[in-house]
Amino acid sequence: MRHRNIIHIETVKPPVVELDSSALAAYVRFSRNPVASTKVIANDKSVVTIDLDKKGKVIGVEVVGVREFNVAGLLKIADITAPEAMLKRARYVPARLQAA
Secondary structure (H helix, E strand, O other), X not given: OOOOOOEEOOOOOOOEEEEEXXXXXXXXXXXXXXXXXXXXXXXXXXXXXXXXXXXXXXXXXXXXOOOOOOHHHHHHHXXXXXXXHHHOOOEXXXXXXXXX
16 A cells, blocks of 8 residues: 555635646646745656645646546645635636746
8 A cells, every 4th residue: 555645735715727738737726926846746647746835835736647637636646635615616727838
């Protein structure tokens, strides 16, 4: 049995889910705070990066290698829990392309 390091999101503000279906990726954004560190988790099906602020709070979660985009499923892949009522209010938007 593998050990799971579950992170719990404590905000009540609903996330914005940025979708990039051509890259099979999604970014679940909880805040616009500056990123202080990034944790990378890889498994046999996807790669997950978790952006944290300087206090260790989750700013956002990127999941690459997914074919179905629903916020609860994306967070489950990343071993992250959040209040269900907040997740139901998530907004889904197209990912913005970043300039190289």
